[in-house]
Amino acid sequence: MSVESSDPTEISTVVVTAEDLTSALETNRTSGQHAVLRITPPFSGRMRARLHVELDEEYEQEPEPIHVEPRTLVADSLPPYPRPAETEDELRADPDREYTVERHHEYHASVVERWRQRVPDAVKSTATIETAAGPTDIEVSVLGRNTS
Known part of the structure; x- marks a missing residue:
């Protein structure tokens, strides 16, 4: 009780x-x-x-x-929340993808979603x-x- x-x-x-x-x-x-x-x-x-x-x-x-x-x-192992400037740099550094604002928005949203999915396990x-x-x-x- x-x-x-x-x-x-x-x-x-x-x-x-x-x-x-x-x-x-x-x-x-x-x-x-x-x-x-x-x-x-x-x-x-x-x-x-x-x-x-x-x-x-x-x-x-x-x-x-x-x-x-x-x-x-x-835990400290949870990576920091993704920043738009960081995901833009990652996208621009990828030689297999052309950078566009729309592609950056989509990519950033997918990175944020992966971060969200990692929280409960951290x-x-x-x-x-x-x-x-x-x-x-x-x-x-x-x-x-x-x-x-």
Whole structure:
């Protein structure tokens, strides 16, 4: 039986969808917004973290939600998010393809899609998250992980 608590150190497992994690990582690389994975109290052993774009918000209830940096949950082996300038250079360097703006858009979109597909497999099995009570070690469970 899971007991709910105001103590964030009660959390042993954080569950996140592959889609929320990927969107948070991508948002932080492509926009002026800052996305996190938010864990909303009350806390228990197994908690869901959901995509949340941070705003200048003040919480009136205690305890406050935990905001997990999405990069905390993925291994360093995940390559950086593809930048348009990089994919343009790759396309221009390919002697078998002529560069066009349309071809660059298509190529960039395909590279980004391959990056997105790699995110779930780069998730760490354990991570340390920052809470109001200090760092807490958790297991990470991903919903929608690639199984192929």
